[in-house]
Amino acid sequence: MSTAELLSKQEYKYGFVTDIESDVIPRGLTEDTIRLIVAKKNEPEWMLEFRLKAFRHWLTMTEPKHWPNLIYPQIDYQDIIYYSAPKQKATKQSLDEVDPELLRTFEKLGIPLTEQKQLAGVAVDAVFDSISVATTYKEKLKKHGVIFCSFTEAIRDYPELVKKYLGSVVPTNDNFFAALNSAVFSDGSFCFIPKGVHCPMELSTYFRINNSESGQFERTLIVAEEGSYVSYLEGCTAPKFDKNQLHAAVVELIALDDAQIKYSTVQNWYAGDEEGRGGIYNFVTKRGKCAGKNSKISWTQVETGSAITWKYPSCILQGDNSIGEFYSVALTNHAQQADTGTKMIHLGKNTRSTIISKGIAAGKSNNSYRGLVKVMPKAEGARNYTQCDSMLIGSHCGANTFPYIEVMNNTSSVEHEASTSKISEEQLFYLQQRGISQEDAVSLIINGFCKDVFLQLPMEFAVEAQRLLGLKLEGSVG
Amino acid sequence: MLEIRNLHAGIDGNEILKGINLTINKGEIHAIMGPNGSGKSTLAKVLAGHPQYEVTAGEVLYEGRNLLELSPDERAREGVFMAFQYPIEVPGVSNAQFLRLAYNEKRKHLGEEELDPLEFKDLLKERAKVVEMDASFMIRSVNEGFSGGEKKRNEILQMAVLEPKLSVLDETDSGLDIDALRVVANGVNQLHTPNDAIILVTHYQRLLNYIVPDFVHVLAGGRIAREGGKELAFELEEKGYDWIKTAENGKGAGAPAN
Numbered sequence: 001m002s003t004a005e006l007l008s009k010q011e012y013k014y015g016f017v018t019d020i021e022s023d024v025i026p027r028g029l030t031e032d033t034i035r036l037i038v039a040k041k042n043e044p045e046w047m048l049e050f051r052l053k054a055f056r057h058w059l060t061m062t063e064p065k066h067w068p069n070l071i072y073p074q075i076d077y078q079d080i081i082y083y084s085a086p087k088q089k090a091t092k093q094s095l096d097e098v099d100p101e102l103l104r105t106f107e108k109l110g111i112p113l114t115e116q117k118q119l120a121g122v123a124v125d126a127v128f129d130s131i132s133v134a135t136t137y138k139e140k141l142k143k144h145g146v147i148f149c150s151f152t153e154a155i156r157d158y159p160e161l162v163k164k165y166l167g168s169v170v171p172t173n174d175n176f177f178a179a180l181n182s183a184v185f186s187d188g189s190f191c192f193i194p195k196g197v198h199c200p201m202e203l204s205t206y207f208r209i210n211n212s213e214s215g216q217f218e219r220t221l222i223v224a225e226e227g228s229y230v231s232y233l234e235g236c237t238a239p240k241f242d243k244n245q246l247h248a249a250v251v252e253l254i255a256l257d258d259a260q261i262k263y264s265t266v267q268n269w270y271a272g273d274e275e276g277r278g279g280i281y282n283f284v285t286k287r288g289k290c291a292g293k294n295s296k297i298s299w300t301q302v303e304t305g306s307a308i309t310w311k312y313p314s315c316i317l318q319g320d321n322s323i324g325e326f327y328s329v330a331l332t333n334h335a336q337q338a339d340t341g342t343k344m345i346h347l348g349k350n351t352r353s354t355i356i357s358k359g360i361a362a363g364k365s366n367n368s369y370r371g372l373v374k375v376m377p378k379a380e381g382a383r384n385y386t387q388c389d390s391m392l393i394g395s396h397c398g399a400n401t402f403p404y405i406e407v408m409n410n411t412s413s414v415e416h417e418a419s420t421s422k423i424s425e426e427q428l429f430y431l432q433q434r435g436i437s438q439e440d441a442v443s444l445i446i447n448g449f450c451k452d453v454f455l456q457l458p459m460e461f462a463v464e465a466q467r468l469l470g471l472k473l474e475g476s477v478g
Numbered sequence: 479m480l481e482i483r484n485l486h487a488g489i490d491g492n493e494i495l496k497g498i499n500l501t502i503n504k505g506e507i508h509a510i511m512g513p514n515g516s517g518k519s520t521l522a523k524v525l526a527g528h529p530q531y532e533v534t535a536g537e538v539l540y541e542g543r544n545l546l547e548l549s550p551d552e553r554a555r556e557g558v559f560m561a562f563q564y565p566i567e568v569p570g571v572s573n574a575q576f577l578r579l580a581y582n583e584k585r586k587h588l589g590e591e592e593l594d595p596l597e598f599k600d601l602l603k604e605r606a607k608v609v610e611m612d613a614s615f616m617i618r619s620v621n622e623g624f625s626g627g628e629k630k631r632n633e634i635l636q637m638a639v640l641e642p643k644l645s646v647l648d649e650t651d652s653g654l655d656i657d658a659l660r661v662v663a664n665g666v667n668q669l670h671t672p673n674d675a676i677i678l679v680t681h682y683q684r685l686l687n688y689i690v691p692d693f694v695h696v697l698a699g700g701r702i703a704r705e706g707g708k709e710l711a712f713e714l715e716e717k718g719y720d721w722i723k724t725a726e727n728g729k730g731a732g733a734p735a736n
Contacts, residue, residue: 425529430566433526434580434636435554435587444579448570448619 012270015240018105018210022129025083027213031055034183037083041152041186046163054172054182061176064310068339069368069400072244072281072308080246082184084214085131098134102126106134109237111206122233122460123148125205129214130186137201146230147192148203151219154190161192165223169252169289169316177248177283177310181217185250188218193228193259202458204233207249209269209280212239215246222252224259226292231262233461236305238270242278244307249284257292257319262300264457266465269305274363276335279307286313287343290322290351298325299342300456302465304472307336312370314343317351317379324353327453329465331446332365332397333472341371341402346379346412355386358450361397362473368400373414375407382412390420391449393442393473421449443470479504479675480525480545480644485536487524493534494520496700502644505672509686509711510679512697513719518679519563521697522648525677526560527553540644554580555587559642561633563649568620573632574602576620577639584640605638609665627658634665641669646677651685663688683715698722 025036034055038048063075086102098113106113106126113126113134123137125148132150141148147158154162172182189205209216224230238245247269253261263286272279282305288297299313309332315324326342344353353373361367373384390399401418423445431441447454447466454462480502487495494517502508512518524531525538527550538545545553568576574595581601582592593601602616609631621629630650637645647666651659666689670676678689686694686708694711696704696719703722704710714722 424566427566427568429526429528429550430562431568431576431580432550433554433560433562434576434640435551435583436580437551437583438549440579440583441551444571444576445568448568451570 012240014109014237014268015270016108017239018101020099020101020210021087022211023085023087024081024211024214027081028078029080029082029184033082037184037186040083040085043155044159046159047155050167050172051183054179055184057173058176058179058183061173061179063176068310068370069366069402070308070310070337070339072337075246075281077180081211081214082217083186084129084211085186086128086133102128102133105208105210106206109206109208111235122202122204125150125189125203127187127189127205127207127218129209129211129216132187132189141199141201144200145194145197146199147190149190151185151188151190151221154221158190158192161223162190162221165221165252165254167252169254169287170250170285175285178250178285181219181248181250181285185217185219188220188249190220191222191230191232193224193230195225196227198228199230202231202233204235207234207236209238209245209247212241212243212245215248218249220249220251222261222263223254224256224261226256227258229260231458232264233458234263234265235268237268238280240270240278244272244279244281246281247283247306251284251286251313253288253297255288255290255292255295255297255322258294259292260296260298261288262298263288263313264461265301265303266461266468267301267303267305267309268468271305271334271336272307274334276307279336280305282306282309282311284311286311287316288314288324289316290319290324290348292322293319293348294321295319296323296325298327298456300327300453301329301340302453302457302468303328303330303338303340304468306338309336309338309340311340312342314345315353316345316347317353317382318347320348321350322348323351326353326355326357327456328357329360329450329453329469330358330367330369331360331469331472332362332367334363334365336363336365338366339368339370341369343372344374344384346373346375346382346384348379350381351379352382353384355384355388356452357388358453359388359390359399360393360446360449360469361390361399362393364396366398366400368402370402370404372404372406375409375412375414377408379409380411382409384412384414386414386416388416388418389449391446392420392422439470442473446470446473479541481539483537483539485521485524485533485538487520487531487533489520489531494700495524497536498700498702500695500702502675502677504675506693507670507676507678507689507691509691509694510677510697511681511683511694511711511714512703514681516697517700518681518697519648522560522646522677522679525646526550526558551583554640555584557643559637559640559645561630561637561645561647561650563652565621565624565629565633567622569622571620572617573620574599574616577602577636580636581639602639606635608638608668609634610661611635626653627655630654630658630662631665634662634669638665638669643674644677645674646679648679649681650678651680651682659685660688683711686711696722
């Protein structure tokens with residue numbers, strides 16, 4: 001079988017569509033659209049104001065088309081549906097009242113939600129198109145004082161907390177996509193870990209886009225109070241459509257004194273076909289603020305999906321001695337394009353950051369790392385270590401590294417290392433000569449290349465990530 | 479076990495092997511010697527199925543099957559092993575992980591149960607004694623940062639784990655000091671049984687002091703120019719390769735190749 005044949009045989013197993021009756025608003029975006037979303041969600045006046053402020057600012061902004069190393073047609077923002085929700089009972093007493101079709105969908109995705117089958121040790125918030133359909137282990141977490149719920153519930157039940165922190169890390173006018181999200185976001189997850197609590201289980205959100213015409217705009221807000229700890233996981237998939245869907249999310253993390261947040265993502269949105277038809281446009285703003293001293297925020301991402309990825313999970317290291325980490329594997333195949341990296345902004349004294357980025361490009365894809373390390377004048381003794389490695393598979397793909405370093409304090413130290421390599425025929429032959437098939441050999445080499453990042457993932461996620469990379473690259477060498 | 483008939487092969491359109499005939503039986507050790515560029519390593523790589531080498535004529539039967547139609551990994555699972563002259567590094571993949579994957583591929587192929595990491599660790603510890611390697615090698619990345627001698631020992635460790643039927647050792651002695659050579663040779667001798675065969679590809683007679691061949695074949699200009707017992711190796715050590723090259727050139731001018 002030729003390489004091309006092998007590739008085309010490779011199925012994206014999450015590509016199915018759920019047939020479900022949905023509450024869909026007309027396409028297009030005006031202030032009325034926002035009022036409609038607010039009405040649908042029964043939101044208070046302050047949310048409407050937040051949204052309108054963002055929207056009015058958004059109207060004055062232009063899409064960042066020039067600086068990212070990405071090529072895509074103009075997005076028609078009036079041709080998108082900004083709210084699509086599966087019809088269901090207004091208030092659910094228990095998970096068993098969730099539409100069985102939705103439960104089946106998530107079960108098929110490997111995320112069982114019903115009480116009997118829930119994943120042990122992981123609480124899940126399941127988001128389907130524009131809304132959260134279920135959150136598991138909510139009660140159990142509450143006993144520890146941990147709040148884990150959909151954003152809609154958070155606005156209703158914990159308005160003071162939401163008001164205090166929403167937009168405090170990513171302001172509504174931060175960038176084009178963040179402003180858009182702030183105007184129209186429909187749901188997402190809210191986590192609050194009170195002072196001194198070590199969250200007893202992993203928290204996670206699973207995002208599913210189902211509607212071919214709607215965008216997904218969700219919001220995640222995680223607040224870790226003094227001395228608390230939380231590990232949060234995020235997964236995403238979407239059906240195969242010939243059209244592109246827009247996903248513009250905002251994630252805000254706040255870590256107070258001595259708090260730690262570990263945020264892991266395995267992103268497997270539909271990537272489009274070999275020719276680049278269809279797939280998700282993933283324009284995401286993720287930022288964490290180490291607000292307190294000795295706090296730590298750690299981002300780990302495995303980016304394998306999406307037609308286009310534009311994403312720079314960042315850390316603002318405000319508290320003295322705070323730590324920011326970014327571990328990333330970004331894999332692109334076929335016609336995928338990724339421009340991803342991080343920003344580490346050192347404000348406090350003795351702040352430290354580590355960036356480990358592994359980019360893998362196959363097919364005719366384009367994979368760029370873009371990262372900013374900025375040391376502000378008061379960041380005495382700040383340190384950064386950056387390592388960017390790229391691996392090319394085949395000779396039609398591209399890998400780029402765009403590091404930006406701005407240092408305004410001469411007691412700080414910033415290190416940057418970069419490498420580019422190719423999987424060599426000799427390497428493959430060596431492994432094959434030991435009885436390992438070519439595909440397993442590629443997988444092994446790639447997993448070795450990504451080891452430093454996979455070590456940061458929670459165990460089950462690491463296994464899943466390794467499997468996923470192998471699957472994505474099947475047949476891409478030969 | 480192995481029957482090579484009139485094998486012609488080359489790389490990038492240049493013919494390097496020009497009609498090799500060789501029969502190898504179970505339990506035998508054959509040394510393939512010859513000057514640089516005579517085709518020794520090409521023969522080893524063709525047997526292992528290196529993708530850059532093209533076979534243009536002839537056939538290779540391995541246990542009665544056409545070896546040339548099997549992919550490199552199929553050959554390996556059928557028991558063909560090559561120790562590389564320049565072992566390859568695989569960053570981030572531990573030796574133990576790599577060896578277990580290779581070992582389990584073979585078990586699967588034979589319809590046997592795969593070993594879990596703990597079971598495999600015990601097996602590996604046992605086999606590592608053959609080449610006097612300690613546990614620290616198992617957690618290091620495959621060949622990364624290994625010295626020349628360690629890499630060669632690691633090749634023989636792989637041979638010990640995979641228990642091949644036919645082992646082709648390509649210049650395993652090159653770059654080894656005398657102590658490392660002894661360890662490697664001891665390892666090979668321990669692994670050799672009446673049920674397997676070994677091909678030693680080497681430039682020097684030195685290795686053959688430690689691993690004693692049953693037959694010696696001398697390659698020159700892509701053909702086997704001389705064959706004999708182990709005493710032929712001594713003759714080469716004494717006289718060098720020039721007399722064979724001269725003789726081969728003289729013969730080549732008149733006689734048809736097979």
